[in-house]
Amino acid sequence: MSVNISTGVGTLCFATPFFNASGPLCTTLLELEDLGRSEACAILSKSCTVEPREGNPLPRYADFEGGSINSMGLPNLGYRVYMEMYPYLWRYDKPIISSVSGLSLKDTLLIVREMCGVDELDAIEINLSCPNVVGKPQVAYDFDQTREVLQEVGRICTKPWGVKLPPYFDFVHFEEMAKILNESGVSFVTCINSLGNGLVIDAERECVVIKPKGGFGGVGGRMIKPIGLSNVRKFRELLRSDISIIGVGGIVSGRDVFEYILAGADAVQIGTQLQQEGVSVFARLGRELREVMERKGYSSLGEFKGKLKML
Numbered sequence: 001m002s003v004n005i006s007t008g009v010g011t012l013c014f015a016t017p018f019f020n021a022s023g024p025l026c027t028t029l030l031e032l033e034d035l036g037r038s039e040a041c042a043i044l045s046k047s048c049t050v051e052p053r054e055g056n057p058l059p060r061y062a063d064f065e066g067g068s069i070n071s072m073g074l075p076n077l078g079y080r081v082y083m084e085m086y087p088y089l090w091r092y093d094k095p096i097i098s099s100v101s102g103l104s105l106k107d108t109l110l111i112v113r114e115m116c117g118v119d120e121l122d123a124i125e126i127n128l129s130c131p132n133v134v135g136k137p138q139v140a141y142d143f144d145q146t147r148e149v150l151q152e153v154g155r156i157c158t159k160p161w162g163v164k165l166p167p168y169f170d171f172v173h174f175e176e177m178a179k180i181l182n183e184s185g186v187s188f189v190t191c192i193n194s195l196g197n198g199l200v201i202d203a204e205r206e207c208v209v210i211k212p213k214g215g216f217g218g219v220g221g222r223m224i225k226p227i228g229l230s231n232v233r234k235f236r237e238l239l240r241s242d243i244s245i246i247g248v249g250g251i252v253s254g255r256d257v258f259e260y261i262l263a264g265a266d267a268v269q270i271g272t273q274l275q276q277e278g279v280s281v282f283a284r285l286g287r288e289l290r291e292v293m294e295r296k297g298y299s300s301l302g303e304f305k306g307k308l309k310m311l
């Protein structure tokens with residue numbers, strides 16, 4: 001049986017449903033070219049700011065048995081360098097997406113305006129959920145600020161755009177955020193970013209495992225999958241049907257991808273597992289997802305997308 005795993009997000013067509021999360025292995029041109037050559041369906045660049053940033057002091061990333069913790073602090077080359085890279089990435093013949101994380105609304109608008117002038121760029125993901133810059137709370141936990149950012153971006157952005165959200169935990173918050181998103185011009189929503197301000201402890205050394213912010217950092221990987229799934233599911237219930245959902249959080253196997261699509265994701269991103277395994281993760285996920293679908297008799301993602309059953 002032939003199995004088709006192509007999908008779409010807004011007007012973008014994807015050959016497979018998985019690509020990188022903005023974060024691991026997507027900061028330099030070499031890393032972005034590796035993603036281009038891989039079986040990732042798109043290339044998403046590291047969240048950029050107006051000026052280049054070194055990021056937080058090392059060590060700022062650590063693996064633990066449940067996943068990873070990081071407090072990178074937005075190390076990136078500055079938006080001008082990414083604008084120059086996108087034309088080089090065009091040869092890989094897959095959508096190119098820019099993650100934008102201005103340190104203020106003014107910065108975000110400046111970057112978006114400039115990025116819209118780059119023909120080779122296909123879409124913009126506005127990051128409203130970086131937990132690691134000291135003195136900059138996560139925008140998407142402030143609903144008034146989020147509404148303003150979405151209105152202003154909507155006024156100037158001429159490319160398809162979406163937002164990257166932090167995890168929500170209470171239905172009231174899902175409902176309030178969904179209302180704001182439904183009244184905005186987003187064509188996609190990416191959820192979830194890492195769980196902000198977790199703490200991993202090394203009992204032998206009686207010590208934190210990353211240096212910035214007293215050891216507090218964003219938690220990703222295996223242990224956050226139930227939260228990622230719940231956020232995808234809840235937003236699929238609440239968002240307009242023309243808004244696509246990109247799921248992220250704890251995807252390790254093709255079965256995890258299957259679960260996210262069942263919950264309602266149109267595509268998924270891979271963070272911690274990409275960091276740990278490298279870009280070959282995408283070929284493995286493709287094999288595993290096809291195996292799951294063949295075993296269940298599905299020939300396309302649409303046959304089970306969002307069709308999670310209740311008891």
Ligand code: DHB
Nearest residue numbers: 071072073074129130132
């Ligand atoms: C960083 C972490 C994030 O979770 C994010 O969304 C953006 C940036 C960082 O620390 O670099």
